[in-house]
Amino acid sequence: MTRWAGTLFLLLLAATAPLLAPTTWRDAGRWPDLAVLAVVFLGFRGTPDRAAMFGIAVGLVASLWTPEPLLFRPFVLGSVGYVAGHAASILHRDHVVVRLVAAAAGVVAMRLAEQIAAALSAGSAAPWTGYDAARVASVTFTAAVATGLAMPVYFAVAKRWRLLAPLERSFRDV
C-alpha cells in the first residue's frame, strides 16, 4: 500500500497544483504544468500504456475544476503520455534535452487542445485577431519554458524518492 502512496500523492499534486497557483502567474504561463511533467516522466521511465492510464487518471481528477468537457482532459493527458512513451522508445530517453523538449511539447499540445476545445464549444464564435494569436503563442511559450525548466528538478525528485516506482519499468517489462 505504501508503494502507491507516493504515486497517489503525485497524482493529486498534478491535478491540484494549478488550482493552488496564483491566478496571474497561471494565466501568464509562469507556472510549470505538473500533470504534463508526471505523464512525460512515466512515458520515459515507464511504459506508454501506464503513462496514458496515469494521464487519464490525473485528467479525471482535474476535470472537477476545469470548464472543458469531462473527458477532454483525460483524453489529452492520456494521449501525451502515450505519445511520450512511444517517443522515448525511439529516442535517447536519458538525454536531458530530449526530456526537456518532450515536456515542452506536451505543454504546447495541452494548450493547443484547450484552445481548440474552446473554439469548438458552443457560443465561442469570437473571431481570432493577430493580437489574440500572438498573446496565446506568447503565453504558451512561457508555459513551455517554465515546464522545461522545472523538468530536471521534478524528474530528480520523482526518481530519488521513487514516487512513481509502481508504474516505472521493471525487469519484467524489458
Next chain:
Amino acid sequence: MAISRTHRVPILLLALLTGTLLFPRACDSVRLGVGARLPATVPPTDATVTELPREREAVLAKRLTLLEQQQAARPSGDAALAGLRVQSRRASAAPVAVAARVLHVEVSSARRTFVIDAGQDDGVVPGLPVIQSDSLIGVVVTASARAARVLRIDDRAAATTFPAAVLTSEADAASPLRGQGVSRGTGDGLLRVSFLGADGARVGDLVVTNAGSRMVPEGLVLGEVIEMSDEERDGSFEAVVRPLRDLETIASVLVLRVEPTGLRVESK
C-alpha cells in the same frame, strides 16, 4: 472478439475523444457540484471594498447626467404612455440579488471561469448576470444545485458579448453618450468594444452595458477605455477597455436574478 493488448489504450483514448465530442456537457452539473464541495481556494477578502467609493461616485455622476438628458427629451402622448408601460413591466421584474462567494478560479488556458457557492437552490440559472458593486463581472453558464460556473466578461466566448455604450469622461459634453458598440473579451483581462465611429470613444471614457441584451440590464459598468484604434483600417474603430474591478482577485459577487425583459414588452 478479444481486443489486442497493444490496442487497448489507443481504443480507450479514441473512446474518450468520442465522448468529449458527442457529450460535451456530460455530468457537468454533477462535476461542478463535487468540485464545489472541495475546500475553497479563493480566500475571502474585503480588499475590493476600498475601491467602491471612487467607482460608485463616477458611475452615479454619469447616470445622473444621463437621466437629466432623458428627462429633457421625454416624449409626449402615446409614445410616453408606451414608454411608461415598458418601464412598469421592467419595474415588476426588478432583479433580486443573490450574494455568493467565489470558491475556485477554474483551470484552463483558454477559458476564464470561476465557481461560486450559489446554485439552482438559490434561483441561479444559466444566463444570469454576475456583478460586484456596479461592475458586471460575468454571466452564469452552468449551475448545479449549490454551485454555479461563471464565465468572466474577459472570456472570448460569445456568451460574454454585450451591447455597450461609451459614456464621455468630459464634464462639459453636450451628451454623456459618446458612442455605442459591441463588447467582447480578449481572454487576457481586457475587453474590446467594436463597431465604434472615429469619435466613438476616447481614453478615460467609461463603458457600460447597453440596452439590447436579453438578460443583462443596461448601465452596468464594463470598464474604462485605455486605447482606441482602427487596426483593420476599415473605418470601424475598436476601443480596448480595462475593467475597473480586478477580475483576478474577485472573492464575492452578486448574481442578479433578472427575468428576460425583452420578451415581456407588449406593443400595441
